[in-house]
Amino acid sequence: MDWEAIFNNAAVELISPTTAAYALAALGLAVHFGYTGLLNFGQAGFMALGAYGYAISILTFGFPVWGAFLVGVGASVVFALILGIPTLRLRADYLAIVTIAAAEIVRLLFTTNTFASVTGSANGLSGYKNGFAALNPLAEGSYGFGPFENNAYDTWLRIVAWSIVILAALFVWQVMRSPWGRVIKGIREDEDAVRALGKNVYAYKMQSLILGGVFGTIAGMIFALPRAVVPSNYQTTLTFFIYAILLLGGAATVLGPIIGSMIFWVLLSFFSGFVSRAVEAGWLPFMTTIQGGQLRFILVGVAIMLIVIFRPQGVFGNKKELAFVR
Amino acid sequence: MSANAGLDPVAPLEPPVPTQKPIKTTGLHVGDAEPGCRKVDPILVVDKVRRSFGGLTAVDVDHLEVPRGAITALIGPNGAGKTTLFNLLTGFDKPNDGKWMFDGRSLAGMPAYRVARMGQIRTFQLTKALGLLSVMDNMLLGAKGQTGENMFRALLPFLWRTQEEANRAKALDLLTRFKLDTKKDDYAASLSGGQRKLLEMARALMSDPTLVMLDEPMAGVNPALTQSLLDHILNLKSQGMTVLFVEHDMHMVRHIADWVIVMAEGKVVAEGDPHEVMKNPAVIDAYLGQHHDEDIGQDPGAETEHVSAIKELLDDER
Ligand SMILES: Nc1ncnc2c1ncn2[C@@H]1O[C@H](COP(=O)(O)OP(=O)(O)OP(=O)(O)O)[C@@H](O)[C@H]1O
Numbered sequence A: 001m002d003w004e005a006i007f008n009n010a011a012v013e014l015i016s017p018t019t020a021a022y023a024l025a026a027l028g029l030a031v032h033f034g035y036t037g038l039l040n041f042g043q044a045g046f047m048a049l050g051a052y053g054y055a056i057s058i059l060t061f062g063f064p065v066w067g068a069f070l071v072g073v074g075a076s077v078v079f080a081l082i083l084g085i086p087t088l089r090l091r092a093d094y095l096a097i098v099t100i101a102a103a104e105i106v107r108l109l110f111t112t113n114t115f116a117s118v119t120g121s122a123n124g125l126s127g128y129k130n131g132f133a134a135l136n137p138l139a140e141g142s143y144g145f146g147p148f149e150n151n152a153y154d155t156w157l158r159i160v161a162w163s164i165v166i167l168a169a170l171f172v173w174q175v176m177r178s179p180w181g182r183v184i185k186g187i188r189e190d191e192d193a194v195r196a197l198g199k200n201v202y203a204y205k206m207q208s209l210i211l212g213g214v215f216g217t218i219a220g221m222i223f224a225l226p227r228a229v230v231p232s233n234y235q236t237t238l239t240f241f242i243y244a245i246l247l248l249g250g251a252a253t254v255l256g257p258i259i260g261s262m263i264f265w266v267l268l269s270f271f272s273g274f275v276s277r278a279v280e281a282g283w284l285p286f287m288t289t290i291q292g293g294q295l296r297f298i299l300v301g302v303a304i305m306l307i308v309i310f311r312p313q314g315v316f317g318n319k320k321e322l323a324f325v326r
Numbered sequence B: 001m002s003a004n005a006g007l008d009p010v011a012p013l014e015p016p017v018p019t020q021k022p023i024k025t026t027g028l029h030v031g032d033a034e035p036g037c038r039k040v041d042p043i044l045v046v047d048k049v050r051r052s053f054g055g056l057t058a059v060d061v062d063h064l065e066v067p068r069g070a071i072t073a074l075i076g077p078n079g080a081g082k083t084t085l086f087n088l089l090t091g092f093d094k095p096n097d098g099k100w101m102f103d104g105r106s107l108a109g110m111p112a113y114r115v116a117r118m119g120q121i122r123t124f125q126l127t128k129a130l131g132l133l134s135v136m137d138n139m140l141l142g143a144k145g146q147t148g149e150n151m152f153r154a155l156l157p158f159l160w161r162t163q164e165e166a167n168r169a170k171a172l173d174l175l176t177r178f179k180l181d182t183k184k185d186d187y188a189a190s191l192s193g194g195q196r197k198l199l200e201m202a203r204a205l206m207s208d209p210t211l212v213m214l215d216e217p218m219a220g221v222n223p224a225l226t227q228s229l230l231d232h233i234l235n236l237k238s239q240g241m242t243v244l245f246v247e248h249d250m251h252m253v254r255h256i257a258d259w260v261i262v263m264a265e266g267k268v269v270a271e272g273d274p275h276e277v278m279k280n281p282a283v284i285d286a287y288l289g290q291h292h293d294e295d296i297g298q299d300p301g302a303e304t305e306h307v308s309a310i311k312e313l314l315d316d317e318r
């Protein structure tokens, strides 16, 4: 068994753009769920809007990179308003139902053949990376070391992706320790109490929904840059993986979503490499290669369960919070 | 509790009495003290406010005025509609119809947060402490007009740091008065039920309200603390605030209230000076039910309950 290759491939995921994308999307959910108590089950929808907004703006309308970026962000602000205006005055569970449905509607609109000329239907879109690659200031060549060695484009993508994640994390860290964050956390605890103190709870919830949604959208763009945009990537399972990352890292924390995403992807890659090699080596004679591909998710699930059982507040969560039954 | 240390445990518990002799405000009303009577200087005027839940009319107040600068008690049996009236007046619930004015401005249809910003602050019967926020953060949330509560200004701490420090000092002062200063860094969830009542009241005072509406502020607070709570309420009056509070304990009502409003089955059935209003037959009716002549004596358990209720009502001037 080639342990070195297994560990190498796992280490690659530590700083891969996909890990950054999941971290950013999870940070958005931390704003929604961890800090504000909003049950957004449609983060995949926000990500899809980012990916498609970026790709369509470039491919169909010939926008520059920054224009495509703004289109994606604008689309997610509109999406957040559509979701929030009718539901944020109602009980928390209504937002959950509406977001899960709306995210599916978004995915199906991108899948349907009706708009195939723009969306590429089930085949999705590709060929939108030139603009981003043209911005690359790095000369051709190879950068980094060991498992983190990449060509100029991949290095550039990693630098941009992780810079955005760090900026977003600093943003969340700062606003959550400000009076604004205090109102947001108060809403999570009891919105009527906050209302009774003269705060416009509805407006704060809307700001939170938009902020976390925009993070999800930018994550969708980062997610799209190393691959093609395919609608089947944006299913509800994507939202649940991001929730798993969030709970793994700690829901109301800034570092939790980032480290959670790293743990998730490193584990996934490790188990994937291990299982496929174990099947090849005949260690698991009852299993086909395809079944092995499924097994990795089971193993990741078990690993996450163990972490959550022994550290229920998440890696960075505050243990004291769990002492109080709500 | 150190305040209790000196108490002899076998001595009969005296009902808590404020340490200072309350100065009663009088001459609040115009004409007879009847339900809906006019006040010399009303801060809150309620007109034909009605709220029904399905077939049940929880609140049906024809006219009601709350006097400014005084302590008014709102009493009535369980289910009389006191909390529902509070919810309506503070924008937490919408009436079927009716209008009401606070400080000369109509509040009908105004959302709860704007009512609060106008200076009419309420607390809740079922305490709403923000459990996973520290006691200090709970207090700071109560402060009005905070620059840092805007998301973009929140990013620039130098814009709000001075204001935050001032609010913190004010919060600490209030917490000290409510004997919660040692708990300031604890989660509010770690407070006892009575301490949460105190925190909620202190938090409401952070915004310097003009009208404080307290829904059963003493429920579950121990006698020693009740004393200081009564003192706090009297202090609010001496600082020029108006207090409207719901309370079931007649002794306290009698000791601190300048005016008493009695509700039953959604209506205001009596109003008056706390010593006079208890003698009003409508109040006794309200507490015993309209048909007490008929069914009293049929249920021996109910009878003792009724007798003790009457005793408490008539047990004036102790
Ligand atoms: N949301 C609601 N839905 C249906 N009925 C309600 C609702 N809120 C209150 N009621 C009813 O309205 C009536 C008045 O209730 P309310 O809570 O105002 O009483 P209260 O005077 O505050 O009583 P207590 O002294 O026990 O607190 C009760 O009969 C109650 O059952």
Ligand SMILES: [Mg+2]
Residues within 6 Å of the ligand: B082, B083, B084, B125, B215
């Ligand atoms: Mg009540």
